[in-house]
Amino acid sequence: MGFRFFTLRVKLALVSVLLIAIPLIGFWYASQMQSYLLFAQEQALSLTAKAVSTILYERQDLFESNMLQSFDEQKEIRAYLIDNQITLDGYTDDWNNLLGQAKYYGFDNVLQNYGIYEDDTLNFKHLIGIRNNYFYVLFIVNDNSIIFRDPSYPGLNKSDHLQIAVQGKYEGQHDLYFMSPYKSGKINGHLMRNDPLNFVPERYEPDIFGYWRETQEGYNIEIRMPASMVKNNRISFAIGDVDDPVSRKLNTVVGTSGTEQSSDLGFLLARSPKLESIISALHSPSARIRIIDNRLRQRASVGQFYGEPDKFSIEGQNAFSWKSMLKPVYAFFSNRYKEAHSQVPKYLSQIEDHAIEKAMQNGQPFTLRRAIQDSDAEILIAGEPIKYGGKLMGTVLVEQATNNILTEKNNIIEKTINITLIVFLLGGVMLFAFASRLSSRIRQLASQAETAIGKDGRIKDTFYASNAQDELGDLSRGFATMLKKLKEYSSYQEKMANNLEHEMRTPIAGISANITNLEKKIATPSIEVQNHLSGIKDNVKRMESIMTSIREAMILEDALKLDEQTDFDLKESLMVWVRDGYKQTFPEYSFVLKFPEEQIPFLGDPIRIRQMLDKLIENAVDFSAAEHPIIIELSLENKKAHISIMNKGPELPSELQGQIFESMVSLRQKSDSKSHLGLGLYVAKTIAEFHGGRIQARNIGDGTSSVIFTVFLPLQK
Amino acid sequence: MVRHIAIVEDDTELRKNYSEALRREGYAVSAYKNQPEAQAAFAQKLPDMAILDIMLEDERDGGFTLCSFLRAKSNKLPIIFLTALNSDIDRVSAMRLGATDYLFKDTTTLDYLPVRVSSLFRYLDAFSKPGEKESSLVCGPLTVDEARMEVTWENKVIRFTLTEFWILHALIKRPGNLKTHDQLMQAAKTYVTENAIAANVRRIREKFKEIDPGFNCIQSEYGMGYRWVK
Numbered sequence: 004m005g006f007r008f009f010t011l012r013v014k015l016a017l018v019s020v021l022l023i024a025i026p027l028i029g030f031w032y033a034s035q036m037q038s039y040l041l042f043a044q045e046q047a048l049s050l051t052a053k054a055v056s057t058i059l060y061e062r063q064d065l066f067e068s069n070m071l072q073s074f075d076e077q078k079e080i081r082a083y084l085i086d087n088q089i090t091l092d093g094y095t096d097d098w099n100n101l102l103g104q105a106k107y108y109g110f111d112n113v114l115q116n117y118g119i120y121e122d123d124t125l126n127f128k129h130l131i132g133i134r135n136n137y138f139y140v141l142f143i144v145n146d147n148s149i150i151f152r153d154p155s156y157p158g159l160n161k162s163d164h165l166q167i168a169v170q171g172k173y174e175g176q177h178d179l180y181f182m183s184p185y186k187s188g189k190i191n192g193h194l195m196r197n198d199p200l201n202f203v204p205e206r207y208e209p210d211i212f213g214y215w216r217e218t219q220e221g222y223n224i225e226i227r228m229p230a231s232m233v234k235n236n237r238i239s240f241a242i243g244d245v246d247d248p249v250s251r252k253l254n255t256v257v258g259t260s261g262t263e264q265s266s267d268l269g270f271l272l273a274r275s276p277k278l279e280s281i282i283s284a285l286h287s288p289s290a291r292i293r294i295i296d297n298r299l300r301q302r303a304s305v306g307q308f309y310g311e312p313d314k315f316s317i318e319g320q321n322a323f324s325w326k327s328m329l330k331p332v333y334a335f336f337s338n339r340y341k342e343a344h345s346q347v348p349k350y351l352s353q354i355e356d357h358a359i360e361k362a363m364q365n366g367q368p369f370t371l372r373r374a375i376q377d378s379d380a381e382i383l384i385a386g387e388p389i390k391y392g393g394k395l396m397g398t399v400l401v402e403q404a405t406n407n408i409l410t411e412k413n414n415i416i417e418k419t420i421n422i423t424l425i426v427f428l429l430g431g432v433m434l435f436a437f438a439s440r441l442s443s444r445i446r447q448l449a450s451q452a453e454t455a456i457g458k459d460g461r462i463k464d465t466f467y468a469s470n471a472q473d474e475l476g477d478l479s480r481g482f483a484t485m486l487k488k489l490k491e492y493s494s495y496q497e498k499m500a501n502n503l504e505h506e507m508r509t510p511i512a513g514i515s516a517n518i519t520n521l522e523k524k525i526a527t528p529s530i531e532v533q534n535h536l537s538g539i540k541d542n543v544k545r546m547e548s549i550m551t552s553i554r555e556a557m558i559l560e561d562a563l564k565l566d567e568q569t570d571f572d573l574k575e576s577l578m579v580w581v582r583d584g585y586k587q588t589f590p591e592y593s594f595v596l597k598f599p600e601e602q603i604p605f606l607g608d609p610i611r612i613r614q615m616l617d618k619l620i621e622n623a624v625d626f627s628a629a630e631h632p633i634i635i636e637l638s639l640e641n642k643k644a645h646i647s648i649m650n651k652g653p654e655l656p657s658e659l660q661g662q663i664f665e666s667m668v669s670l671r672q673k674s675d676s677k678s679h680l681g682l683g684l685y686v687a688k689t690i691a692e693f694h695g696g697r698i699q700a701r702n703i704g705d706g707t708s709s710v711i712f713t714v715f716l717p718l719q720k
Numbered sequence: 721m722v723r724h725i726a727i728v729e730d731d732t733e734l735r736k737n738y739s740e741a742l743r744r745e746g747y748a749v750s751a752y753k754n755q756p757e758a759q760a761a762f763a764q765k766l767p768d769m770a771i772l773d774i775m776l777e778d779e780r781d782g783g784f785t786l787c788s789f790l791r792a793k794s795n796k797l798p799i800i801f802l803t804a805l806n807s808d809i810d811r812v813s814a815m816r817l818g819a820t821d822y823l824f825k826d827t828t829t830l831d832y833l834p835v836r837v838s839s840l841f842r843y844l845d846a847f848s849k850p851g852e853k854e855s856s857l858v859c860g861p862l863t864v865d866e867a868r869m870e871v872t873w874e875n876k877v878i879r880f881t882l883t884e885f886w887i888l889h890a891l892i893k894r895p896g897n898l899k900t901h902d903q904l905m906q907a908a909k910t911y912v913t914e915n916a917i918a919a920n921v922r923r924i925r926e927k928f929k930e931i932d933p934g935f936n937c938i939q940s941e942y943g944m945g946y947r948w949v950k
Contacts, residue, residue, distance in 0.1 A: 505804050505805070508804040508825055508826065509731050509734065509804055509825065510733075511826070511827060512734060512804070512825040512826060512827065512829055513731060513733035513734050513737065514827075515826075515827035515828070515829065515830065516733070516734055516737035516738060516741070516829065516830050517733065517737055519737070519741065519830040519831070520737050520740050520741055520744075520830070523741075523744060540827070543827050544827050547826055547827050551913060554806070555913070555915055562915070562919075565808075565922060566918075566922070567922065567925065567940075569939075569940060571940075571942065575942065576942035576943060579941075579942040579944055580942065580943070580944070583944060584944065608940075608943075609940050609941075609942055609943035610914070610915075610918050610940060610943040611943075612943060613942070613943035613944070614914070614915070614943075
């Protein structure tokens with residue numbers, strides 16, 4: 004049968020590829036679920052935003068205390084969030100990128116002027132940031148002449164100085180601090196007295212301190228103060244400038260807003276602890292709630308928008324387990340995201356996203372999604388306007404990264420992969436076993452069917468019908484039934500030949516008996532009557548011999564089994580057979596016998612071997628003219644005796660070469676008195692095969708029109 | 721004294737002709753066409769010899785029934801089966817039931833049947849003259865009483881059919897000499913094929929081997945014939 008690729012097993016394996024549908028359904032389900040969860044989360048964030056906005060709306064005090072808006076934009080001071088440590092040393096390098104945001108104060112911000120003011124007389128850039136409940140303030144001052152404090156004078160007004168005004172304990176009252184150094188270096192704040200004309204400080208304020216460093220253009224001041232000192236976000240800064248070292252007269256004061264009246268104080272636009280405490284009640288984990296005012300400034304922020312870490316991230320594998328081995332597989336099919344991001348998306352620190360800006364200015368609730376760099380996660384943003392008295396005061400932004408959704412999705416993908424692997428393993432094993440079982444059953448059936456008919460064409464009793472209650476069982480039973488019927492038919496045929504022979508015998512014997520009696524009755528029959536009688540006898544004998552040869556051929560195989568096997572010398576036997584047999588039987592023909600020198604001992608029944616050769620010799624004689632010798636050659640090759648009988652005569656037609664040894668096939672065209680049922684070569688073949696050999700007929704093909712029959716008989720059984 | 725032969729044969733033609741041929745030879749012949757008819761007659765009076773067909777009308781082994789019946793009445797009566805059945809099973813059954821000979825119906829039946837009948841009567845006569853042993857051939861453990869058709873091997877009697885006995889006799893008469901198939905056929909006063917001779921030789925061997933499994937005195941000679949070796 005040879006090697007075949009598309010066996011049943013392979014075909015079933017190919018069909019099992021359909022199992023891939025399982026992970027595909029799993030992945031599809033995961034992504035369906037993802038979009039559903041995203042939608043649900045958007046809804047949840049919107050609701051949160053609406054809740055925050057509703058609460059703020061009910062807190063009228065917030066609006067009345069100008070929490071969200073200032074009356075005077077000029078007085079606004081914007082506070083930034085500082086990410087890094089600030090060293091108070093007068094250098095600006097640790098303010099990094101915020102330096103660009105430093106606001107310029109100059110001509111427009113002159114609060115007092117007692118001399119000539121030009122832009123380059125005094126101006127400064129100012130930055131304020133918040134970090135860990137401290138305000139850090141930077142001043143980069145341009146001053147053409149620096150006048151330090153005179154140690155002999157207790158007041159703080161006769162030298163270059165910094166004024167800080169914050170709201171005092173009570174509304175309408177304010178505290179004013181002055182800072183003026185004797186030289187470059189550390190400085191501290193001094194609380195001034197309530198008397199505006201007395202410049203001798205009331206006390207030293209250790210909570211406000213910093214550094215004063217002279218620069219080429221002037222000086223830098225870096226200070227730190229506790230956030231709690233700034234009440235209601237009201238604060239003002241001013242730089243007082245003294246230019247004449249002799250008169251030490253105050254020349255100009257430039258400030259963010261006035262420092263002399265509490266109502267003059269500026270508005271610090273920083274995250275409001277009050278707001279944050281309100282919204283932190285509504286804060287949900289892994290979401291950030293921010294309040295953005297109507298000028299797009301962040302006023303409160305609670306929570307982190309990041310979520311759970313990505314458990315299938317390939318980075319940072321540690322424990323070795325089968326799960327960690329599968330991690331790359333999970334990672335391939337799932338989404339990547341990070342717990343935190345090194346680079347915060349820009350709009351989160353500053354609203355520069357036009358779509359968000361526009362949505363906020365529209366004053367309508369909205370939801371938006373923003374991608375995160377290097378991550379499959381997104382940030383969901385829900386916005387809800389805060390309105391007060393029909394005016395848009397700001398927007399509540401609720402932001403959440405979709406990490407938790409991706410985690411859910413990844414969990415489903417992980418489970419899908421696990422189930423798929425298990426199904427593939429188990430299913431594969433089972434399918435393979437099933438296919439193997441199936442194909443082995445089919446092969447068993449096929450080999451049973453193949454061997455059900457023996458070499459001799461007889462149906463053997465070796466086929467066992469299967470009891471299996473499936474189609475293969477049906478097929479097996481069908482085969483068994485078919486073979487049984489075939490066997491019945493062939494045994495009927497055999498019996499028929501036997502019965503026919505048996506039934507014919509009686510009438511033939513009857514005819515003979517009648518003739519014998521008739522002969523006896525006719526005392527002296529005429530020649531003519533004698534001829535008729537002998538004619539009848541001959542024909543009856545012919546009929547009998549036909550019956551006999553059919554019978555002998557029919558029972559040959561069974562008869563062979565009864566024969567006695569003896570050791571005899573093939574060479575000697577052949578010589579005797581040719582000399583005493585064939586030469587006597589066919590005196591008009593000549594026989595040439597060739598044989599090797601050594602003896603060829605053979606185990607078998609010499610009578611049968613002779614019978615076999617008889618048939619071949621008869622066949623050779625029948626097809627040969629008397630003038631051509633019949634050549635019989637015995638040789639020994641590969642422990643096999645070869646007996647060839649060669650005669651000149653008509654060649655075998657090629658289409659019949661394989662069939663001439665079958666029963667009832669005869670090539671004879673001559674008509675003679677002998678019967679030719681085509682049994683002779685069949686008998687010869689049966690005998691050869693019984694002795695473990697075979698027989699072959701072929702044309703010599705050398706143009707002499709000769710036919711050679713060769714019998715191969717194995718010497719050792 | 722006229723010998724009385726009973727022929728039981730269901731085929732009318734054969735019955736008529738065989739009876740006629742035997743009567744011509746001087747025997748008194750009663751012919752029966754089936755088993756009950758024959759058995760009824762045998763119950764009244766036994767014939768001197770019975771020639772039985774095995775299949776009688778619709779009885780597959782009517783002949784065997786008759787054989788058992790006759791053998792129960794007499795163990796001397798020669799019983800010849802003359803039948804169209806030629807299987808070993810039928811032969812063995814017949815011998816077990818005590819048949820004297822087993823013949824195959826063919827075109828030459830009437831050529832040898834009278835000879836056999838007369839031979840059997842002769843052997844029967846020999847039994848009735850006790851003491852005469854001069855016609856015995858002795859060859860080692862084998863003794864063949866020619867006159868009585870009696871064969872013993874190591875003093876055990878072996879029963880042969882007439883054909884087998886004559887073949888054995890031909891072989892034993894000249895031990896060591898090759899007897900061809902043709903010679904054996906003539907000795908057996910029959911006309912059969914070589915295969916039939918071979919089958920008879922095989923059956924002779926088997927009968928010896930039943931008594932003496934080491935029996936190896938009949939040898940085939942290049943398939944040309946057989947010889948008896950001591």
